[in-house]
Amino acid sequence: MFEVRDLIGGYGKLEVIKNINFDIKEGEILSIIGPNGAGKSTLLRALTGLLPNLKGSIRFLGEELCGKPPHYYASVGIAHVQERHRVFGTMTVRENLLMGAYIKTKRQSIEKNLETVFELFPRLKERLKQQAGTLSGGEQQMLTIGQALMMMPRLILLDEPSLGLAPLLINSIYDALMKLNEQGMTILLVEQNVKKALQISQRAMLIENGEIVLQGNSQDIKNNETINKVYLGMA
Amino acid sequence: MENQGYRKKDILGLLVALIVLSFLPLLLPSENYKYLYDILFTLNIIILLSTSWNILGGFAGQVSFGHAGFVGMGAYAIALLHYHCKLSPWLIMPISGVAAVIGAMIIGVIALNLRGPYFALSTLALAEVTKLIVEGWREFTQGTQGIVVSQGDILGIKATGGVYFLITLWIAGFALLTAILIKQSRYNYYFLAVAENEDAAMAVGINSKRFKLYALLISAFFAGLAGGLIATHTGFVDPESGFDMVRTVEPIFITIVGGIGTIFGPVIGAILLVPIGEMLRSEFTKAHLLFYGVLLIIFARFLPHGIVGLLKRRFK
Numbered sequence: 328m329f330e331v332r333d334l335i336g337g338y339g340k341l342e343v344i345k346n347i348n349f350d351i352k353e354g355e356i357l358s359i360i361g362p363n364g365a366g367k368s369t370l371l372r373a374l375t376g377l378l379p380n381l382k383g384s385i386r387f388l389g390e391e392l393c394g395k396p397p398h399y400y401a402s403v404g405i406a407h408v409q410e411r412h413r414v415f416g417t418m419t420v421r422e423n424l425l426m427g428a429y430i431k432t433k434r435q436s437i438e439k440n441l442e443t444v445f446e447l448f449p450r451l452k453e454r455l456k457q458q459a460g461t462l463s464g465g466e467q468q469m470l471t472i473g474q475a476l477m478m479m480p481r482l483i484l485l486d487e488p489s490l491g492l493a494p495l496l497i498n499s500i501y502d503a504l505m506k507l508n509e510q511g512m513t514i515l516l517v518e519q520n521v522k523k524a525l526q527i528s529q530r531a532m533l534i535e536n537g538e539i540v541l542q543g544n545s546q547d548i549k550n551n552e553t554i555n556k557v558y559l560g561m562a
Numbered sequence: 563m564e565n566q567g568y569r570k571k572d573i574l575g576l577l578v579a580l581i582v583l584s585f586l587p588l589l590l591p592s593e594n595y596k597y598l599y600d601i602l603f604t605l606n607i608i609i610l611l612s613t614s615w616n617i618l619g620g621f622a623g624q625v626s627f628g629h630a631g632f633v634g635m636g637a638y639a640i641a642l643l644h645y646h647c648k649l650s651p652w653l654i655m656p657i658s659g660v661a662a663v664i665g666a667m668i669i670g671v672i673a674l675n676l677r678g679p680y681f682a683l684s685t686l687a688l689a690e691v692t693k694l695i696v697e698g699w700r701e702f703t704q705g706t707q708g709i710v711v712s713q714g715d716i717l718g719i720k721a722t723g724g725v726y727f728l729i730t731l732w733i734a735g736f737a738l739l740t741a742i743l744i745k746q747s748r749y750n751y752y753f754l755a756v757a758e759n760e761d762a763a764m765a766v767g768i769n770s771k772r773f774k775l776y777a778l779l780i781s782a783f784f785a786g787l788a789g790g791l792i793a794t795h796t797g798f799v800d801p802e803s804g805f806d807m808v809r810t811v812e813p814i815f816i817t818i819v820g821g822i823g824t825i826f827g828p829v830i831g832a833i834l835l836v837p838i839g840e841m842l843r844s845e846f847t848k849a850h851l852l853f854y855g856v857l858l859i860i861f862a863r864f865l866p867h868g869i870v871g872l873l874k875r876r877f878k
Contacts, residue, residue, distance in 0.1 A: 401765065401767030406765065407765040414762075415758045415762065416758060426763075427766050429752075429766045430767040471762075475765075478766060
């Protein structure tokens, strides 16, 4: 459903991502793994229109998105959950969730979506009137994912959902992502936590220096010798 | 999103205050209280300017260092039309706002692509460029010589201090009403989202540039009006006074001291600071700016939400 062809981009004259080609299939979790500074987040910024210098093609359900402004992506059904759980700190949890419904205006579907989010993250319902800036890191991460779900996306792009969170919280976030995927949500997951990412995803790609160096089934990649040595710390 | 209605008391309070204050010229005739009305005029103008700055800087989070530019555009729009077409400044007063809006559109195309400090600095630069154009285009603007704006009558009524007070009072009131209406509308959330995190705002589908432009245009309109009113009140405008940096600095100080992003912060800040500033100004020129500056540092350090923030904490 999401096809990326010959994507090249960066800041100014600096090319950060080079010649990226991949597909996301409907209903799967595809994870992008790689070391710090490999270009994972930059790639995600490129995929959501936030990178200014971009060449190549990004097609979503047949529509060309390369060159479209960032706010357009939400309207075609792509939600981007950014790194470091960025909530609107001075708004309440409820207001944050409603902001997610910016492009949807039907009252009924908003109420229904809120229920879906609460089912996934009951904690958010308890904190509905609390200022989002006062939530814990894990709760903020839940909120940003909840906010993304409010727009009823077809595809969610997640940037390092485990970043800076305690292991227990990471597990509950990942459980939620699994549940979403079982319900049919397509997810692109950028993650430094290689073990977690390979566990949850059906397919994975390894990025180094802005290039895809390995692509395949998560299971195969898990068993790949280099990956084992370098990223999972097993001989 | 669900706070519609609870601002009704704000609107009501504002209207009552405006109507009550409108009787002031009846009680205190302009002839006997010239100095008082001069200060009240300054007060109203500063409330107008600070509210204008607050809509852009406080609501939408786009800090402008270029408000003097919008003030100057408004002032020169009135002065030039008066000078070239012999139009009464009072009949064309709204044009000062419109001129600043047009200027803001041009500035917006350039500045709104930039963020944070880069936006702030580009507004400063563009205001300065506008001033230099006005200064250099002598055949049209008379350059540094300036233009005399005759105050004239307002539809047959003599423009006394009391009349100026009433006009600026209601225009400042109109600006505050606009601020209240923005605060209670959905737009407040869109502005807030853009102010807090532009990338995240775009991720939920908000066209951040468009909302930043809206805030800029509304803000410029009121700043331009302030410029037109100042030029008419003074009866003269030249590049130095029209584009005076003070018109940028003062609203920032007053909004921050009063409470940035709140509706009545600019009013409280102005009522508190302007009288003290006027007293200091009589000691030596621009002494009030020194005082504002020191106060700003104190507030930024200890009370970042200003006086309104302090009151809110006390009475919660």
